[in-house]
Amino acid sequence: MVGAGQLARMTQQAAIALGVELRVLAGSRDESAAKVVVDTRLGDHRDLDDLLALAKGCDVVTFDHEHVPTELIESLGVPARPGAAALVHAQDKRVMRERLTALGVPCPRWSSTDFTAPVVLKAVRGGYDGRGVWVARTQAEVDEVVSHGIDLIAEEIVPFERELAVLVARSPHGQGVAYPVVETVQEDGICVEVIAPAPGLDPELAAEAQRIALTIAEELGVTGLLAVEMFQTATGLLVNELAMRPHNSGHWTIEGARTSQFEQHLRAVLDLPLGSPEMAAPVVVMANLLGGPEPDVYSRYEHVMANDPGIKIHFYGKDVRPGRKIGHVTALGDDLDEVRARARHAVTCLRGPLGV
Amino acid sequence: MVGAGQLARMTQQAAIALGVELRVLAGSRDESAAKVVVDTRLGDHRDLDDLLALAKGCDVVTFDHEHVPTELIESLGVPARPGAAALVHAQDKRVMRERLTALGVPCPRWSSTDFTAPVVLKAVRGGYDGRGVWVARTQAEVDEVVSHGIDLIAEEIVPFERELAVLVARSPHGQGVAYPVVETVQEDGICVEVIAPAPGLDPELAAEAQRIALTIAEELGVTGLLAVEMFQTATGLLVNELAMRPHNSGHWTIEGARTSQFEQHLRAVLDLPLGSPEMAAPVVVMANLLGGPEPDVYSRYEHVMANDPGIKIHFYGKDVRPGRKIGHVTALGDDLDEVRARARHAVTCLRGPLGV
The missing domain is CATH 3.30.1490.20 (ATP-grasp fold, A domain)
Known part of the structure; x- marks a missing residue:
């Protein structure tokens, strides 16, 4: 996996269970995944020699971010998944818009x-x-x-009612699965909360959102995960952004679905049969933990654990900086308001008194 | 953590989420956890210098097996959890029987x-x-x-109806939690299957089993996990064995409970508030994967995944040897017979045609 941020870190948890030997390319030993992956190689994701050294001996190369130049991706000697022809749509917004428009996918x-x-x-x-x-x-x-x-x-500035996201996986065999559509809540352009499934979403609109995402995956030849961010408007859905990797809008799947997005991504890029996207609880809420002004967030998780024995805390092993994504929490249950309140309380508490 | 077998390996998955920096003492780089823990130290768990080197700079020392001499445990300069006074009961069956008898705990x-x-x-x-x-x-x-x-x-040879196990956790604060009582199915003295919760168990007997386990944890001063294996007989429960670490009878908790036993053990030995032992599904069945005559078990998991997209496969990164525990599978659902059949089918398939 090229990149060693939190996505690679959480992929390692899934790799351990599957017996998959994960190797990552990190910029430094301090990166999130470099701390938990034995086979960490140091290098630059824009350097062909570093990429070749990473790829050597691997079955497949995949990515924890979208910043690897596509012209390097096809020269690695092993399959890259997603491949350059797909990944360019997650790197270049003009190419993405042109393609989606040609496909008849609703866009702004x-x-x-x-x-x-x-x-x-x-x-x-x-x-x-x-x-x-x-x-x-x-x-x-x-x-x-x-x-x-x-x-x-x-x-156009879309007058949306809310933002939705659909996570799908597609394997080289062409098998596809779609997770339930989620609502994503953004503040200042950063996702702060994800609610699964999207509350009150018309089942037909949910099916339409999944169909759009699976169509994009198929038509663009995506292998691995594809996250499709959408606007829900009074007149329907519009596709906002694409990501071709595990995505923040899918962190809830670690505990909230039978197959976490990280396991699913590994299965997809290794061309293994895909796992069930079935939910593990009626309602799942993930809240991002953004760094607040106090660096010692770790000392506060004792209180969060004591307050809510069922809350799941994920730390990314990063130093705390204001606004930086340093972890997330997940709450599961039957009642949306209660589950959402638990997740919010946990991140508010972890962020510290001034970070509310 | 002293030891680098599959228990340490699965502990690492939980440590990654909690942001806990796990260090293990391994006999070789080939051991199960050594492959997935960056801070792996090589050494002998019976050697004080190796243990001291492991412990240096750690907040707490714990164990993935019970073979560390108790006389070394209290000299490490950091707390050992469980401590020597508790751990001796998991190492010495005479000491265990004397103590349980004195406590009035029902034994053979x-x-x-x-x-x-x-x-x-x-x-x-x-x-x-x-x-x-x-x-x-x-x-x-x-x-x-x-x-x-x-x-x-x-x-005595106990004429038991079946074997049960209770997993409890206790923190230095004295907080205790008990997981639901499970049924364990043994073949040739090796656990092959765990059913959670134990089917048809009288709720009063289940509560009695949990009470016994919590009492033992309290009276022996256990910190961390305690697994109590019991016989269910026509006249009640008898305690068979104790283990003071994550235990095979608790692997089902990874997906099957809100808090996995591995996370729970870390929380307990770090004196963090304990997590909810609530089940994540009505029925959970874990089946051990024992090596069969064919070494290439890994190539078969494609078929298992294709057959059952909801099955959870865990490999321990070990070479296959007949009879060796090399992994496990977990199935979750509503119907005992169906869930049990899925788990059995998966391990039968993984073990290979001659390993049935």
Whole structure:
């Protein structure tokens, strides 16, 4: 796995159970997964020699982020999953929009040339977690963003009711599975909460969302996981973003589904039969733990554990910095309000008194 | 953690989520946990210097087996959990029987001096997985076992209906939790199947079993996990064996309980609040995967996954040898017969055509 962040770290937990020997490429020994993967190689994910050294002797190469140049991916001597032809759609927003539009997948109106405010401007490459996205309500704001010379596309500001995400897996055999559609709650462009299944979602709309995601996976030739972020609007669904790897919107599956997204990704990229996406509880809520002003978050988990013996805490082994994703919690149960309150209470407590 | 077998390996999965930095003492790099724990130290668990080197800088020392000499345990400079005063009861069957008898815990009739057949002879120290236990039905068989000069105790051959196990955790704070009572199915002295909860068990008897286990944990001062193996007889429960560590009878908790035994053990020995032992499904069956005559068990898991997308497979990263525990599977569901059949089918298939 290229990359050694929390996604690779949690993949290692699944790899241990499957008896899969995971090797990761890390930038340093301090990275999240480097701390828990014995076969950690140090190197640069943009360097062909480092990638070749990583790939040598592996059955397959996969990724914990989307930043590996696609021109390097097909030269590794072993299959890369997802492959470059698919991955480019998760790297390049213009390519993604062109392709989805051609496929008839519902998208926000978008343009490469018309940047008339109000508009959302997106960096074609390199955006992540709200970075590379600007909501420009006036033409002056548009001009300011454009002045930096970044390659941009423009999208309409979608008047959405809420945001949904669909996680699907597809194997080289062509087997596909879809997890239940979830609601994602964002603050400042960062996902703070995921609710599975999306509360009150019309079953037909849920099926439509899963169908869209499976179609994209099939048509783009994705192998491994595909997360499709969508807007739910008064008139239907619009696809917002794609990710081709385990995704924050799927962390709830670790305890909340029969097959965690991390196990599923390994099974998919290794061309093993896919696992059941069935939920393990009626309601599952995942809340991200973002670093607050106090660095010693670890000392507080004692209180969270004492308060809620059923809460599941996940730490990523990272130093705490304000706003940084350093872990998540998952609550499971029967009642949405109660489960959601438990998850929120846990992260509020972990973040510390000033981080509320 | 002293020892690097599958228990340490699965403990590492829990440690990753908790952000606990696990260090293990392994005899070689080939051991199950050594393959997945970055901070693996090589050494001998009977060597004080190796133990001291392991313990240095740790918050607490714990164990994946019971073979560390108790006289070394209290000299490590950091707390050992369980401590020597408790652990001796899991190492020395005579000490265990004397103590349980003194506590009024129901045990099989036993003796250190009367070896009249028919009788079960047990090595006082070093027994494990059926080794060190002899069922002697004639006096000639008794004489044969005694002739080897091993320190032995004798126990009645208990006419049991079935075997049960209770897993409890106790923290230094004194907090205790008990998991649901399970039925364990043994073949040739080795556990092959665990059914949670024990089917049809009278709730009063289940509560009595949990009370016995919690009492033993409290009275012996156990910190960490305690597994109590019991016989269910026509007249009640009898305690068979004790183990003070994660236990084979608790592997079902990884997916089958809100808190896995491995997470629970870490929480207990770190004196963190204990987690909920609530079951995650009505019925959970764990079946051990014992090596069969064919070494390439790994190639068969594709078929098992295809046949049952909900089955959970755990491999221990060990070479296959006939009879060796190399992994386990867990099935969850609502119907006992169906769940049990799924677990059995999976291990039968994994073991290979001649291993049925």
